Amino acid sequence: MSTRRIAVDVTDRIDDVDIAQWEQVAAESIAPVHYTPAYLRAYQTSPLSPFLAARYVTVTEAGRTLAVLPCYLQKQGDPYGFLRAVGIEGADGPALLGHNWYCYDTRVPVRATGPGQRARVLGAVLDALRNVAAADGARTAGLVSVPEGDPVLDIARDKGWQVAPIVTRFQLPLHTEAGGAFDAYDSYLATLGARTRRTIRQYLRRAADTGVTTAVEAPRPDFLRTVGDLTRRTAAKYGSADMYPESAFTDFVMALGDHARVVRVDRGEQTLAAAVVLLDEERLHMWAGGTSHATLDGFSPNYLLWATEIRMAIEWRKRWVEGGRSNAPMKTRHGMKPLRLYACVAPSGG
Incomplete structure (x- = not known):
């Protein structure tokens, strides 16, 4: 020593x-x-x-x-x-x-x-x-x-x-102990319970049938205001809307540069769900986001948001998806593991 x-x-x-x-x-x-x-x-x-x-x-x-x-x-x-x-x-x-x-x-x-x-x-x-x-x-x-x-x-x-x-807190491993990794989103879906897997696939089909699109893009101040609004509306259900003040939220995310991306779910001109994810060498962090509807036309915009984020993490060869704290039922259904x-x-x- x-x-x-x-x-x-x-x-x-x-x-x-x-x-x-x-x-x-x-x-x-x-x-x-x-x-x-x-x-x-x-x-x-x-x-x-x-x-x-x-x-x-x-x-x-x-x-x-x-x-x-x-x-x-x-x-x-x-x-x-x-x-x-x-x-x-x-x-x-x-x-x-x-x-x-x-x-x-x-x-x-x-x-x-x-x-x-x-x-x-x-x-x-x-x-x-x-x-x-x-x-x-x-x-x-x-x-x-x-x-x-x-x-x-x-x-x-x-x-x-x-x-x-x-x-x-909850995290989703995208790798195996032997060093392997999911090669596609379907490989990840195969690890989930049959009911969850079936629900996600149904939601993806129903959303596509009604003209829903998803995208991943660099943050822009104008759209971050939409993300912030959806985030606060969703957080308000849990008494934590004040965690994302409008001006600071936009300025903070824009200052992150390549460490931040926006994930969005849209139908025409309407944004149904959106989130900011944070990135580092090994992880995609599901950081802040929200939805306009719990369910809509037989699908959940939030499930589509999660699907896009996890697909992104797999395609970008991340080893983990970090799900943050709370909301255990949603996270465990998606294969996330608890960490005290x-x-x-x-x-x-x-």
């Missing part, structure tokens, strides 16, 4: 970090799109949810960046009540959290030579998170939406942090 000194640096602007090394760490650890400079820059300049300050933590050794972590100082650290629901108190006030609540795959991207160095680096990140939170006057310091099995959870437990499962997400929160006090 290396005995050289680990240095921790914290800055409040993503462009003040060593971008090349940040990207290398994110790439080597196969971190999702939420850790790319483009995403972080977009969220910094057009935040979907207001924050008091951003904190970008980097850990270096001998001039080489070993770990990175974006954090946000929030006025209210538990806006959805996930932490209170599992007995984590004190998060209602100011909190410094990594990543943010829009990220359902929080991790500390790290490159290390072995488990000993990894533990040392992760420990340094957690210590820095707690120290920065104290300096910022935050009542809570922690990580939210950390996948089950991530080594940072064990490090947090060893430090006396409170670790608890808070919610479940944890919060780990530092003990209060010195």
